[in-house]
Amino acid sequence: MLAAAALLAGGGSDDSGGGESGATTAQSGSDKETVKVFLTSGEQFNPVERQVPPDSDVPLAATKELLEGPIQGDADRASKDAVQTAIPPDVKVEDLKIDDSGEAVVELSDEFLGDIPAEPAKRTASQQRTLGARAAQVTYTLTQFEKVNSARVVSGGISVTPDDDRADFSQPAKKPKPPKDQGGGDRRSNATYNLQLKLADLGYLAANDVDGIAGYQTQQAVTAFQAWEGLDRDGVAGPATNAALSNARRPRPSTKSGPRRFMEVHISKGVLLMVKDGRTQRAVHVSPGAPATPTRVGRFRVFRKELMSWSVPFSSWLPFASYFDGGIAFHQYADVPPYPASHGCVRVPEPEAKRVYRFAAINRVVVVRA
Numbered sequence: 001m002l003a004a005a006a007l008l009a010g011g012g013s014d015d016s017g018g019g020e021s022g023a024t025t026a027q028s029g030s031d032k033e034t035v036k037v038f039l040t041s042g043e044q045f046n047p048v049e050r051q052v053p054p055d056s057d058v059p060l061a062a063t064k065e066l067l068e069g070p071i072q073g074d075a076d077r078a079s080k081d082a083v084q085t086a087i088p089p090d091v092k093v094e095d096l097k098i099d100d101s102g103e104a105v106v107e108l109s110d111e112f113l114g115d116i117p118a119e120p121a122k123r124t125a126s127q128q129r130t131l132g133a134r135a136a137q138v139t140y141t142l143t144q145f146e147k148v149n150s151a152r153v154v155s156g157g158i159s160v161t162p163d164d165d166r167a168d169f170s171q172p173a174k175k176p177k178p179p180k181d182q183g184g185g186d187r188r189s190n191a192t193y194n195l196q197l198k199l200a201d202l203g204y205l206a207a208n209d210v211d212g213i214a215g216y217q218t219q220q221a222v223t224a225f226q227a228w229e230g231l232d233r234d235g236v237a238g239p240a241t242n243a244a245l246s247n248a249r250r251p252r253p254s255t256k257s258g259p260r261r262f263m264e265v266h267i268s269k270g271v272l273l274m275v276k277d278g279r280t281q282r283a284v285h286v287s288p289g290a291p292a293t294p295t296r297v298g299r300f301r302v303f304r305k306e307l308m309s310w311s312v313p314f315s316s317w318l319p320f321a322s323y324f325d326g327g328i329a330f331h332q333y334a335d336v337p338p339y340p341a342s343h344g345c346v347r348v349p350e351p352e353a354k355r356v357y358r359f360a361a362i363n364r365v366v367v368v369r370a
Contacts (some may be wrong), residue, residue, distance in 0.1 A: 032052065032054065033051065033054045034050070035052055035062040035065065035144070036062075036141065037049070037050050037062060037065045038066065038136075039066075039070060040083075040086055040327065040343065041082045041083060041325070041327030041328060041344065042082065042084070042289075042328040042329060042342075042343055042344040042345040043314050043316075043327060043331075043343055043344075044326070045136075045140065045313055046081055046082070046083055046084070046326055047140075052065065059098065059104065060093065060096045062142070062144075063096060063106060063138065063141060066087070066137060066141045067087060067091045067092070067093065069089060070084060070085060081325060081326025081328075082295075082326045082344055084293045084343070084344050085137065086133040086137060086343065087112065087134045087137060088112065089111075090109075090111045091108050091111045091112045092111070093107070093108060094108065094109060098148055101149070102148055102149030102150065103151075103163055104142045104143075104152070105152050105154060106138060106142070106153055106154065107154045107157075108138075108153060108154065109156070110155055110156030112153065112155040112156075113155045113156065113160060116130065129314045129316055131161075132161075132313070132315055133313040133314045133315075133343075134153075136169050136314075136315070138151055138153055139151040139164045139166065139168075143166055149165055150163045151163070151164055152164070169315055171310035175310075176317060178307055178308060178319040178332070178353075179350065187214070188211065189214065192214045192218065193211075195218070195222075195237050195242075195245075196209070196210040196211070197210055198245045199218070199222070199245075202225065202248055202250050202283075203282055204221040204224050204225050204283050204284075205217070205218070205221040206282070216350070216351060217349070220235065220349045220352070221285070222235050223235040223270075223285045223338055224285035225248070226241060226338075227269045227270050227271050227338065228251050228271050229248060231244060233270075233338035234338070235338070250280055251283045252280065253273050253280060254266075254367075254369060255275070255367050258275065258365060259365055260276065261274075261275065261277075261364065261365075262275050262367060263275070263330075263359065263364060263365070263367070264367045264368075265295070265366065267295060267368065267369065267370055268370060270286055270287055270338060271285060272346065272348070281359075282352075282359075284348065285336065285338070285349060286336065286346050286349075287337055287338075287340060287341045287342055288346050289328075289342050289344040289345070289346075290341050290342060293342070293343045293344045294340070294344065295340075295345070295368055296344075296368060297368050297370050298367075299365065299367050299368075300324040300367075301324060301364065301366065302324045302361065302363060303324065303362065304322075304329075305323070305360065305362060306318075308321075309323075314343070318332070318333075319331060319353060320332045320348070320354060321357075322356070322357055322364075324360075324366040325366075327345075328344050329345050329346070330356050330357070330360055331345055331346075331347065331353070332347075332350055332353030333349075334350070335347070336348065336349045
């Protein structure tokens with residue numbers, strides 16, 4: 001199982017792709033050839049197999065299959081893990097040329113860029129990571145064939161990526177340590193202290209984090225409370241929030257037949273409940289998958305944990321990662337907005353990431369609810 005998980009996660013090596021020998025015939029006497037299409041699962045690759053006519057231009061056919069995105073049956077071919085893609089819908093292949101040196105130049109319609117600026121200087125860091133993931137999907141799909149060593153993507157007549165090979169997406173040799181919480185300053189106030197006491201009493205803040213300092217951790221706790229109570233999520237304890245705090249109750253899990261300890265994610269609220277003996281120990285603000293790459297609803301188990309996990313398609317580190325559905329994981333992230341925004345994973349704010357990581361023990365049940 002661990003070997004299969006490493007395959008789905010990408011693993012930062014060519015082993016995630018396999019198939020350097022190119023397409024293979026699916027069955028003896030079959031009139032189809034099997035190719036790998038590098039879709040995603042959260043922040044990782046989730047390659048699935050598709051069949052194309054053997055007399056076709058197989059690299060071109062494989063690229064077209066990639067651009068189709070997830071289709072019915074992909075989840076079965078990927079051990080029922082989440083199957084997603086970073087590539088927008090309606091992208092078309094306009095041309096694909098492979099020269100004698102093994103460089104593939106694939107011209108795609110301008111939908112490939114979508115709302116990402118064509119000019120690199122105008123892209124945000126998040127947009128650049130997303131574009132890199134799209135290019136990684138194309139690169140890995142094309143470089144499974146022996147005659148392709150690298151790929152360059154052109155969209156709308158503009159070269160949006162350099163010539164990339166698989167090594168360009170490899171995990172760096174040196175693994176960094178998970179970042180530490182820098183704190184929120186040292187200005188204390190009685191109002192903040194009293195607010196934190198209420199939040200801690202309800203499970204939105206740890207008791208040892210009640211210090212009277214207004215910072216990011218308190219703002220995230222307020223956001224979790226607001227989300228659970230159906231208030232506007234701005235992280236500010238205004239009149240409506242303070243009024244709700246005066247008679248609020250600790251969040252109760254919806255799962256009635258769970259094990260002694262389990263985790264319950266509420267997508268619409270953006271709240272994770274960490275439950276022990278039927279009682280919520282902590283309620284944490286999180287950001288699950290955006291509408292285009294949703295976090296799947298269902299019952300799962302944590303099967304893999306890494307203090308620093310490397311995302312191959314997004315070429316980035318994921319601190320305190322606990323995987324529970326293919327490439328879908330709880331992990332620390334710098335930006336945890338009050339709405340679903342991830343690529344399918346569950347983003348956890350920095351001050352809470354280590355606690356969530358500790359609670360998400362191997363084989364811990366994770367229930368994801370809409």
